[in-house]
Amino acid sequence: MVTGKGGVGKTTVAAALALALTAGGERVLLVEVEGRQGLAQLFELEPLPYAERRLGEVDADLRLLAVDAEEALLEYLELFYKMGRAGRALRKLGAIDFATTVAPGLRDILLTGKVKEATTRKDDNGNRMYRAVVLDAPPTGRIGRFLNVTAEAARLAKLGPIKSQSEGVAALLRSPMTSVHLVTLLEEMPVQETTDALQELAALGIPAGKIIINGSRPPLLSGHPKVTQAALKRGLADAGLPADQATIAGLRAEANAHLARTALEEQLRTELSHLGRPIVELPLLPDGVDLDGVQRLANILGS
């Protein structure tokens, strides 16, 4: 599971992690559950259907799936109650939407249930279908509720298959097979949410994984706490660049802003290091995220 505050690059990191896990020819499933089609957008594909599709653009067995709660419910009904045509009729009426809305938590149980099914699925030889299933999970603000499926179900359904299904999901989530990685930027609010989410996970008994710092800047100027005008001027002149007053002032201001930012980042890095989780840093991709960028991040995560 990969979570983090909105805007920290959760989807990118989930994709890079999934790609890293395909190393050695392994098959990995990358799942999204929020109906945002974030994976399709990341890989520049048409909207993903509710089906596991291999990503053709990479030389790896990476499969993508966008889980939709309604589709998952229909699949579930078909599996347990054989209600193919009736199910479709219900859908036309909006009854499925109604059912996933009428019971708060049912939606999350269906989504996590699908993830469990894929995780534990076996092929004809009795081997696990996937080496790993990577979930681009809801953001930190909703992760506790999303993962706390049993409590949600127990509030509503005291008996019945939903209850046993949710218990199965809860057991998997609390087992060593699960790891919830937290993506953050070196900014105050994402770091705060990472701290809060770790506490929440601990309270739920769900194993936390690594803290992944995304968008980490190269440690430029770390040996030069003071950017002097004279040194800059000589360098610019030697490089054959304009060394006028305005250019020097502009570049110095940028350098000082960079130093102020990195000082704050250093402080946040220290805060994160006290949370007791392993930390991985992924570099800022200054030109934005494309497939090459995801591959680059995957190589770092893989090593």
Next chain:
Amino acid sequence: MMLRMDALLADPEVKIIVCCGSGGVGKTTTAAALGLRAAEVHGRRTVVLTIDPARRLAQSLGLTELDNTPRQVKDTQLHAMMLDMKRTFDEVVLTHTAPERAKEIFSNPFYQAMSSTFSGTQEYMAMEKLSQLRSADSWDLIVVDTPPSRSALDFLDAPARLGRFLDGRMLRILLGPARAGSRSVFNLVSASFGAFSKVVQKILGAQLLTDLSGFVSALDSMFGGFRDRAEETYRILQDPQTAFVLVAAPEPDAIREAAYFAERLNAEQMPLAGLVLNRMHETAVPELDAATSAAAASAIRASHPLAAEVLEVHSLLMRQIVRESGMAAHFTDQFPGVPVAKVPAQATDVHDLSGLRIIGAALADAVG
């Protein structure tokens, strides 16, 4: 086109500003900064309704508890409040039903679950609170921050969804023919509904249906009310006294959400004032591009290490600026008529009043 923020904040005809956008783009900060500026610079009696503010920002606004009451922010003319979803829901129930009935509703487990976790309750209650604040008539301007939803559009859709749900037609059908008022319409599909009801019972258990049934009969008198209120608030959002401010950061997801929202506001004839693009990087040396700067840095790395690293910082910054202007252009090419305010990235995070004032000034001075 440039978004003239001060003109918007000063306009006496504008009574509501709704800030919307995807998560992590600085929506709450923008809402608070706009509210503070309206109160301090334009002297308007302003209240900011925040939904789920980050802790330190909440503290700086003096919002230490969820008490659903606007309170004056220390050392300012601004009032602020944090939405208490459950309490707002309780208030709605209380205004629409007799006290004993309300008690019955409050103790129903289904109501308890729904009033705190139903997806859409937060949006509905934000609308409800907005409508209450508006009818109180003690405010010149209400600035609303929207809930951190899955999609920014949820703010528009969730209330209607909840209203429809509470309107209860589906519930009545589900709970048996005796309750179905418009049964004939559904005759053709009643077989499916019978199966549906059975399946729901199987999956969720009979207990849930019993609770649900109790909930439905207790809420019976309120059904029309919920839908009417949702529709009424929706109409407020279409009124010219409302101004939507889209908030985004120069990231693909945020820009896409903003574009969906702009399209939707157009379709619904809701008044879009403009787009705020937060965290835009800027440079004082635009003529020195990324490639030249990086090449120069390698050339002088050995002889002038400090200047080389300064040039590398500049090179990275230029690449980021190019990428961000490309992102911004995605939106402006698609919506050339929507005014834009670009707010420079701040060197450090904003979580106090002086930081909010700086952001407010940056919003007012922003270039398009």
